[in-house]
Amino acid sequence: MSTPYGTPGPGYGTPGGPAVFDPTTLPADDNVTPYTFCVELKGSQWFLQKGKMIAYYGSMEFNGIGHGRLDRLVRTSFHSPLHASDWVVAEGSGKMLLADRAFDVNSYDLEDGNLTIRSGNLLAFQPSLALKQSIVPGFLTLIGTGKFVAASNGPVVFMEPPIRVDPQALAGWADCPSPCHHYDHGYMTGVMGGLRALTGLGGASGEEHQFEFVGAGTVLLQSTETLMAEQATGAVPPDAGVPGSGAAHTGPSQVAGGQRLPGQLGDLQRRFGL
Amino acid sequence: MGGRRPGGPERASKGAVRGDVHLWELLAAGACGYLRCVAMFRLQGSKVLAVDMTGDAVKAKNGSMVAYDGQMAFKKMSGGGEGLRGMVTRRLTGEQMTVMEVKGHGTCWFADRAAEINLVNLQGDKLYVESSNLLATDAGLRTGTSFTGLRGASQGNGLFTTTVEGHGQAAIVSDGPAVVLRVSPQYPLTVDPGAYVAHQGNLRQSFQSGVTFRTLMGEGGGEAFQIRFEGDGLVYVQPSERNTIAGEV
Numbered sequence: 248m249s250t251p252y253g254t255p256g257p258g259y260g261t262p263g264g265p266a267v268f269d270p271t272t273l274p275a276d277d278n279v280t281p282y283t284f285c286v287e288l289k290g291s292q293w294f295l296q297k298g299k300m301i302a303y304y305g306s307m308e309f310n311g312i313g314h315g316r317l318d319r320l321v322r323t324s325f326h327s328p329l330h331a332s333d334w335v336v337a338e339g340s341g342k343m344l345l346a347d348r349a350f351d352v353n354s355y356d357l358e359d360g361n362l363t364i365r366s367g368n369l370l371a372f373q374p375s376l377a378l379k380q381s382i383v384p385g386f387l388t389l390i391g392t393g394k395f396v397a398a399s400n401g402p403v404v405f406m407e408p409p410i411r412v413d414p415q416a417l418a419g420w421a422d423c424p425s426p427c428h429h430y431d432h433g434y435m436t437g438v439m440g441g442l443r444a445l446t447g448l449g450g451a452s453g454e455e456h457q458f459e460f461v462g463a464g465t466v467l468l469q470s471t472e473t474l475m476a477e478q479a480t481g482a483v484p485p486d487a488g489v490p491g492s493g494a495a496h497t498g499p500s501q502v503a504g505g506q507r508l509p510g511q512l513g514d515l516q517r518r519f520g521l
Numbered sequence: 522m523g524g525r526r527p528g529g530p531e532r533a534s535k536g537a538v539r540g541d542v543h544l545w546e547l548l549a550a551g552a553c554g555y556l557r558c559v560a561m562f563r564l565q566g567s568k569v570l571a572v573d574m575t576g577d578a579v580k581a582k583n584g585s586m587v588a589y590d591g592q593m594a595f596k597k598m599s600g601g602g603e604g605l606r607g608m609v610t611r612r613l614t615g616e617q618m619t620v621m622e623v624k625g626h627g628t629c630w631f632a633d634r635a636a637e638i639n640l641v642n643l644q645g646d647k648l649y650v651e652s653s654n655l656l657a658t659d660a661g662l663r664t665g666t667s668f669t670g671l672r673g674a675s676q677g678n679g680l681f682t683t684t685v686e687g688h689g690q691a692a693i694v695s696d697g698p699a700v701v702l703r704v705s706p707q708y709p710l711t712v713d714p715g716a717y718v719a720h721q722g723n724l725r726q727s728f729q730s731g732v733t734f735r736t737l738m739g740e741g742g743g744e745a746f747q748i749r750f751e752g753d754g755l756v757y758v759q760p761s762e763r764n765t766i767a768g769e770v
Contacts, residue, residue, distance in 0.1 A: 265639060265640065265699075265701050266701065267701045267702070267703050267755060268700060268701065268702050268703065269702065269703040269705065269708055270708050279700055280698050280700060280760065282697045282698060282760035282761075283697075283700050283760045298713075298715075298762055300713060301700075301712070301713050301715075301716035301758050301759075301760065301762065302700075302702060302710060302711065302712040302713065302716065302756070302758045303710070303711050304702075304708050304709070304710055304711075307711075344700060344702075344758065346697070346716065346759075346760030346761060346762075347760075347761070348696075348761045348762070349696050349697025349759070349760050349761040352760075
């Protein structure tokens with residue numbers, strides 16, 4: 248059943264028909280439907296990913312971040328200069344609708360906190376938050392106080408560490424639990440494990456590798472294992488010891504050796520001397 | 522087709538979401554005797570359209586029927602049933618529509634690639650929609666083609682669009698549930714061309730281009746093309762921009 252959001256107003260549209268919105272009935276900084284988010288601007292500014300605005304009432308201006316006038320803003324709340332071209336600043340007054348490829352969108356409030364999110368999921372944020380590249384390649388970190396909007400493939404679930412999660416279902420984490428890789432060694436080692444790895448016989452359950460989170464905080468999961476297309480986060484300086492700086496930028500699910508085919512458990516030859 | 526014509530306000534009920542599958546039987550037995558009967562559109566879930574018919578007809582996108590109950594006849598209508606002139610216009614404008622006429626007694630269910638369906642009530646006003654986004658219309662509604670100018674070009678779906686006019690219901694599809702936005706003289710609306718699905722009412726549209734030298738330098742705002750709607754009416758926008766699955770829609 249489709250749920251009508253908000254109340255239908257008079258005029259066009261009939262009772263019993265779909266809800267009709269105008270600037271007075273659109274929510275301020277809240278969801279219109281699970282897939283559409285409304286942002287109210289009152290002379291304020293928001294950072295948006297390019298092309299996520301679907302409609303607006305009022306007068307607004309969208310400027311690329313390279314815009315000279317916005318230099319100060321970028322310096323204080325935007326710290327990944329190398330992918331600045333994917334972002335725009337919306338300013339003006341009115342109400343603006345955001346959506347992303349019909350994915351679920353949600354807003355999150357941070358209060359003097361931090362949250363790390365997969366780069367493809369972030370849609371928009373208030374300039375009171377600072378956006379930085381995460382050390383984990385493919386992720387972005389938001390620090391400070393304010394609101395941001397993120398998309399996910401299916402609704403988001405919040406979990407408390409300690410927890411192990413599927414790499415594809417991970418959307419992000421807040422308040423710094425420690426993320427690390429976890430392998431199901433019981434399954435991967437031994438004669439049978441080696442045989443499975445070498446021959447592909449017996450197969451893999453696809454769940455031998457997880458991300459493990461320990462420590463205080465919250466882990467955000469999306470309810471499918473279909474990843475959202477990744478947004479480039481920009482390169483990192485080619486210094487020694489900087490993750491992701493050596494080879495070409497690989498995805499977030501990177502284990503030593505890069506992407507692996509299903510049925511292949513790992514570089515077992517190298518790992519266990521086979 | 523189209524001899525009998527619709528009830529405006531005197532219709533038994535509007536095509537709202539209703540659980541009763543056998544409503545058509547009641548209608549056939551009672552209401553239809555003195556009220557003129559019109560196909561009843563209702564949504565079953567958000568991706569399936571159910572139409573209750575009592576001997577009347579609807580026009581629907583070719584091949585969009587997923588199930589039916591009762592007696593139905595499906596007839597392909599060349600040129601969207603607009604006669605020779607309509608057929609030639611559609612061929613010339615590229616705004617082609619393969620339509621079938623479904624007629625009978627019972628319930629017929631329609632769906633299109635799991636896209637979300639939105640019901641539109643027309644009371645004498647005109648709906649502008651891209652032919653690929655139009656799923657079904659009451660057979661009594663007139664369809665035609667109209668020139669859209671730069672808006673169509675910016676959406677990447679041609680310079681012409683389909684119009685639906687009259688009294689009755691139509692169903693349009695969108696990628697994700699559409700949001701219906703009202704435009705009134707004091708609240709004009711600006712829409713991204715990729716998210717625009719349809720509009721109805723008395724609206725003027727103007728095409729805004731924010732292309733500056735910055736755009737050429739790759740530092741544009743990313744929202745260089747916009748359509749501004751002014752006047753009085755409704756605009757349907759989808760929560761997705763036409764470039765992913767909707768690229769060919």
